[in-house]
Amino acid sequence: QKEVEQDPGPLSVPEGAIVSLNCTYSNSAFQYFMWYRQYSRKGPELLMYTYSSGNKEDGRFTAQVDKSSKYISLFIRDSQPSDSATYLCAMSPNAGGTSYGKLTFGQGTILTVHP
Amino acid sequence: EAEVAQSPRYKITEKSQAVAFWCDPISGHATLYWYRQILGQGPELLVQFQDESVVDDSQLPKDRFSAERLKGVDSTLKIQPAELGDSAMYLCASSPSTDTQYFGPGTRLTVL
Numbered sequence: 001q002k003e004v005e006q007d008p009g010p011l012s013v014p015e016g017a018i019v020s021l022n023c024t025y026s027n028s029a030f031q032y033f034m035w036y037r038q039y040s041r042k043g044p045e046l047l048m049y050t051y052s053s054g055n056k057e058d059g060r061f062t063a064q065v066d067k068s069s070k071y072i073s074l075f076i077r078d079s080q081p082s083d084s085a086t087y088l089c090a091m092s093p094n095a096g097g098t099s100y101g102k103l104t105f106g107q108g109t110i111l112t113v114h115p
Numbered sequence: 116e117a118e119v120a121q122s123p124r125y126k127i128t129e130k131s132q133a134v135a136f137w138c139d140p141i142s143g144h145a146t147l148y149w150y151r152q153i154l155g156q157g158p159e160l161l162v163q164f165q166d167e168s169v170v171d172d173s174q175l176p177k178d179r180f181s182a183e184r185l186k187g188v189d190s191t192l193k194i195q196p197a198e199l200g201d202s203a204m205y206l207c208a209s210s211p212s213t214d215t216q217y218f219g220p221g222t223r224l225t226v227l
Binding site for chain 2: 036106
């Protein structure tokens with residue numbers, strides 16, 4: 001079983017829809033949670049970064065972390081065709097350990113927003 | 116805006132040949148990472164450098180892969196000999212600390 005599980009989709013939604021992307025994980029040491037967006041043939045770009053449980057909002061994007069359930073989510077409001085990409089969740093453990101800073105990624109969810 | 120540079124962007128080689136990829140991190144970033152991303156999967160860490168020292172190379176197939184960062188700035192990842200299963204995107208990332216990483220555009224390797 002992988003440490004981080006992410007539904008690969010693909011997910012297809014109409015423009016303006018609310019999109020929900022999710023990851024589950026098994027490693028209790030994960031403390032830092034990130035979402036990356038990756039366009040075709042490009043490197044991942046950091047979208048959201050959160051520490052521990054709670055919500056964080058940035059424009060149309062909201063990241064949610066529930067450590068008790070080992071579950072994280074990314075919500076995209078008013079989705080646009082330009083949001084069409086692969087979304088990767090990533091996690092790293094708490095500071096001080098030898099694996100601090102090492103990111104473990106989910107498989108990625110392919111999202112298409114059609115006009 | 117500063118970016119991580121990688122070259123070449125695309126590489127096609129035949130199995131058993133040697134290939135090398137280059138990465139120039141964002142200026143001032145002490146930590147540098149090499150990842151491999153197989154199509155349809157998330158990136159997997161191959162090696163992590165802190166300045167010129169290797170911090171983690173536990174997932175690097177050392178019989179054929181090598182990585183160096185001689186002056187603690189740019190870095191080279193080499194594969195010798197390349198195998199069919201090495202076809203993937205090779206991503207370099209850099210970080211000013213160890214919890215936020217910025218990725219380059221990647222090198223897409225095809226081994227024939």
